[in-house]
Amino acid sequence: MIGVIGSPDSVALALAVAADIGLADQVIGRSYSHVDDVPSISQDLDRVCQVLLFTGRVPFSQAVGGEHVLHATVDFVPHTAIDLYRTLSLVLLRNGGHIPTVSIDTIDEDVVAEVFNDLGVTSAFRVLSLDAGRGRLRSSDEVVRFHLDALREGRATMSLTCLGAVKRTLDEAGVSVMRIEHTRSTLRQALSRAASALKMAEVEGSQLTAAVLRPLDNQRRHLPPPHVRSFSEQLRGVARPAADGTWVVHTTIAAVQSMTLAGGAGVPEGWAVGYGAGATLLDAEANARRALALAGDDHGPFTVFPDGSVFGLEATGVAGYRLRETDDLLLSHAREMGMRPLTLARLTVALRGLDPSAFTARELAAAYGGEARSARRMLATLQRAGVATVRGAEGPPRAGRPQAVYQIDVDLLVPRR
Known part of the structure; x- marks a missing residue:
């Protein structure tokens, strides 16, 4: 099954398009009242769907960035040039054939410039990307502030937004605003991709x-x-x-x-x-x-x-890691450290469950899936390579031999690409 997740109006349109192209019996729609509900909705549909399709990048990011690991193939419907063409056509009808200066969010500036050029529109525009750097997306408050600042500074007289929450806030503020919604064509293409992914998942399954x-x-x-x-x-x-x-x-x-x-x-x-x-x-x-x-x-x-x-x-x-490692960079890096490539690959995965700045051989053995003496031999090899060092000792709760506490320089352990 294909699960479609988005705002109520977006999901309703997606289901209508799915029915038009013969996918009605393969698509389940779930809408959210607030974007914070997306992770739990995604988790529910992940149990019954092989593909999850989000009607926007924001809910997609909420789902994949959550604590729950999704097993389904995930994708989102991007806002495309054709969506902007449709919106600008509506603006032309509303404004007697004139497009005012506008502020636009989400859609790439290059795409906006190309659309304006195709339409012969000379009006100025301002564009805000959702990307805030370092993998973070801008909040709806940041996007609202961008549109309000453009209006206040006289750089725009109308706002075009892809985000439902932003449109609602701007409407309440009395701003001239229009939502850039997905066209049926955009949704048809996205659903066709999802159907192909579903067939692939069924074959692999x-x-x-x-x-x-x-x-x-x-x-x-x-x-x-x-x-x-x-x-x-x-x-x-x-x-x-x-x-x-x-x-x-x-x-x-x-x-x-x-x-x-x-x-x-x-x-x-x-x-x-x-x-x-x-x-x-x-x-x-x-x-x-x-x-x-x-x-x-x-x-x-x-x-x-x-x-x-x-x-x-x-x-x-x-x-995950591999039992049969063929990556040239990993092979050469493992040889330099005096380790087998598969040992290095498996060690890298094991360290994800440890604090690399302070752990014992016993803790490494538990994460790696081996015995403590094997972990100590591995650490001795890493010490000779200058990757691992002893930073102290940890005494047992009762009488006994203290355990060495190690730290690993992950930057030296993992080959740079």
Whole structure:
């Protein structure tokens, strides 16, 4: 499904356009009364939609910048030149064929200049980008202030805004203002892109996948307990025993994602799980066993993909890296430090869960998914490379040997591009 999220009028128009192009049964619309509601609405639709389409950049940024990680493909409908053409046509009709000096937000200044040139309009205009630098978008208050300042300074006599909240505020202030709304053409193009993304997601979701389960207690090797059977049913498969005491479930990546999104961590009590995807069931099972080896008894579940990418499912909070690393810069950087490329890639991910300025070998081992002595060897290598240093010691709560506290210079660890 495609989830459309935006203001009530934008969502209503998007649904009408979807019906016109035969997508009515594939599109769900949800509108918000305030942009702060977007993250929770996005989270709800993320459970049932493979694609989320936002009718503006502001709600899109609210959703992707939230705490919840969205699993759907996300996109937004940009305000385009054709939207501005339509608005200026309405301005011409309102003003007897004349376009006054205007202030415009959101649309790129180059696009505005091109549209004015195409129409032969010589009136002056001022443009404000939503980008405030460093990845931040301007607030609606900042955009309102831009329009009011342009009017007060005599640089504009009319405001054109893409933001509903800004239009409402300017209307209340008695300002001559018009909203730049999406045309049906713009929405049709965006919905067509979303439909293509949906088809791609459905194809990828059918990829062959295997789950391999290993009992943490050797006495459980003979018959799968009820919760393992329930686990296989959630994956729409059947658990079958393997000669090594593990159990294998053949499924699809979509089934794995569906179970995870429904709130399950994917790990039956007393069992370790690894997921693998592949071109054949044999490949998928081999990758699942690699994921199971990575997980150990205390980490995971992981998923290993055909290209060597490794991802921890959302419930574990683990990011991704690759089992098969081919990046030339990473390869050469790893050689310079005396490490294997995959070790460096995995270490970089592990450090995201630590404070790189103060951690112990035991803490690194827990984040990395190994033993403390292996972490100490890794840190010794990094010390020789000048990347890690000992900054102090941490005493145990009882009598015992104090642990060294390390710090890593992340700028030296990660290769510059």
